[in-house]
Amino acid sequence: MTIKPRRNSPERKAVKPKIPTSGRSAAAPARGVRPNQADVAYSRLRELILAGSIAPGSFVLELEAAAKLGMSRTPVREAMVRLRAEGIVEIRARHGMRVLPVSADDMREIYEVITSLESTAAGLVAKRGIDTNALSSLNEAVKAMDSALERDDLERWAQADEDFHRTLINSCGNGRLIQTVDQFWSQAHRARLLTLRLRPKPTQSNREHAALVKAIAKGDAEAAVRIHQEHRERAGRLLTDLLRKIG
Amino acid sequence: MTIKPRRNSPERKAVKPKIPTSGRSAAAPARGVRPNQADVAYSRLRELILAGSIAPGSFVLELEAAAKLGMSRTPVREAMVRLRAEGIVEIRARHGMRVLPVSADDMREIYEVITSLESTAAGLVAKRGIDTNALSSLNEAVKAMDSALERDDLERWAQADEDFHRTLINSCGNGRLIQTVDQFWSQAHRARLLTLRLRPKPTQSNREHAALVKAIAKGDAEAAVRIHQEHRERAGRLLTDLLRKIG
DNA sequence: GCATTCCTTAATGAATTCATTATTGTACTT
DNA sequence: AAGTACAATAATGAATTCATTAAGGAATGC
Numbered sequence A, B: 001m002t003i004k005p006r007r008n009s010p011e012r013k014a015v016k017p018k019i020p021t022s023g024r025s026a027a028a029p030a031r032g033v034r035p036n037q038a039d040v041a042y043s044r045l046r047e048l049i050l051a052g053s054i055a056p057g058s059f060v061l062e063l064e065a066a067a068k069l070g071m072s073r074t075p076v077r078e079a080m081v082r083l084r085a086e087g088i089v090e091i092r093a094r095h096g097m098r099v100l101p102v103s104a105d106d107m108r109e110i111y112e113v114i115t116s117l118e119s120t121a122a123g124l125v126a127k128r129g130i131d132t133n134a135l136s137s138l139n140e141a142v143k144a145m146d147s148a149l150e151r152d153d154l155e156r157w158a159q160a161d162e163d164f165h166r167t168l169i170n171s172c173g174n175g176r177l178i179q180t181v182d183q184f185w186s187q188a189h190r191a192r193l194l195t196l197r198l199r200p201k202p203t204q205s206n207r208e209h210a211a212l213v214k215a216i217a218k219g220d221a222e223a224a225v226r227i228h229q230e231h232r233e234r235a236g237r238l239l240t241d242l243l244r245k246i247g
Numbered sequence C: 001g002c003a004t005t006c007c008t009t010a011a012t013g014a015a016t017t018c019a020t021t022a023t024t025g026t027a028c029t030t
Numbered sequence D: 001a002a003g004t005a006c007a008a009t010a011a012t013g014a015a016t017t018c019a020t021t022a023a024g025g026a027a028t029g030c
Helices: A037-050 A062-069 A073-086 A104-128 A132-150 A154-170 A175-198 A203-218 A221-246 B037-050 B062-069 B073-086 B104-128 B132-150 B154-170 B175-198 B203-218 B221-246
Strands: A089-092 A096-099 B089-092 B096-099
Touching (some): A037 A175, A073 A089, A073 B073, A104 A203, A104 B104, A154 A175, A154 A203, A175 B175, A203 A221, B037 B062, B073 B089, B104 B203, B154 B203
Antiparallel strands (some): A089 A096, B089 B096
């Protein structure tokens, strides 16, 4: 018997069934199932957007994206629908998918949501207790931030900061909250990178992180909420003010 | 010249370009644009699910839904992707879309998110002020709740309660927060209906609503946050406990 | 030169076709 | 009778086809 040739014309590059390494996606591809073309399109496009490789404000046609990704329009279309649901692109008929620029006002909105949910998460973690693993991760992150700050390594600091917050949120015991924060966090990511070197040294941040860990370890939910809220509000103000300045 | 006949086989019932009246959808169909088949499929399916017409836990195949809605699988598929992104269904290969049942634990998660965001919204409204229109809407809703309660008209009370909260949230000046609350609110809706007659008379609720309006009118953000938080936490506990009891 | 109308073209929305594959049922073996 | 192998089937994932329609440009009139 002969092998039937596939009739696919978009040249079939052996698709790596690699699981995307980036943080959990909002529209979760069912667990453990190997990703299909639509999943590939979704995560590839998402990465491109979040890394800034597709400029905010620019349009991407279905056909363009399909060609670039080596697949047909169908899965690309599905991916775009998911990205729109996440709020990081809009779809304009006959212009394709437009990567939404994040204005200062958008950033205010995003930070208000993040502040609200993360503070709640901090409170929940303090109230419900945190497992030893996570607690030591938090402490490590704090240490990493301190040493990065001493060496003026801002990239390192930002990474540790992100680790800290991700660990914190992931310990809150509320999957929906985690996913929602994740979604908004990714939208703020670009702006954070953009303004990293324009911000004052985040020494205050480090103090707040340490205080938060202490409150959580003590199980003081009230304090945890308050500290985290102030922390985020300050960060949000800083970021939105900066965005307003640099346009 | 003759009119070219369309070759569509699924009988073309004159598609009403009606804008769905229900609350704003999470994956916003672009403003002002007439809805396409995918939008129709999305809102029809969503209505069916939220009204309980598609039983939680049950599976719906793409082809079934397509036949029922009089369109092909393509737009149905797109709609299902959107519903999955919203977290109200899951998609299992070869079994179709499964309406996710909302367990007591799910409801806890949902209420934790709602509580967090709505309290923040209440605070924002108090801080930023509220326009006269919205304020009188709130007062009307409070009045409606009171009179409905006197007449033991629970449906009416639930409607007024929903109006109150929707008005409040819509006044917060944060579109992303509004949309996110809306999304979770719709997930809680079924359970609320289910347990409406099992709950004690919501006299306490009415008092809290009145107090909240007063705090907002005074511009007392702290109080607004606190009152609303307690209000929602109590409601959440009540609902999840009930769900736990009745399974 | 500028506005208006018509025509062409390209992008989309949606149906359809096709290949793959999980699932279900059946036959067969032990 | 129980379990396994195999075959038929049905559902999906994805490509492709087709009709529609907005966008852009050319031609026309002022």
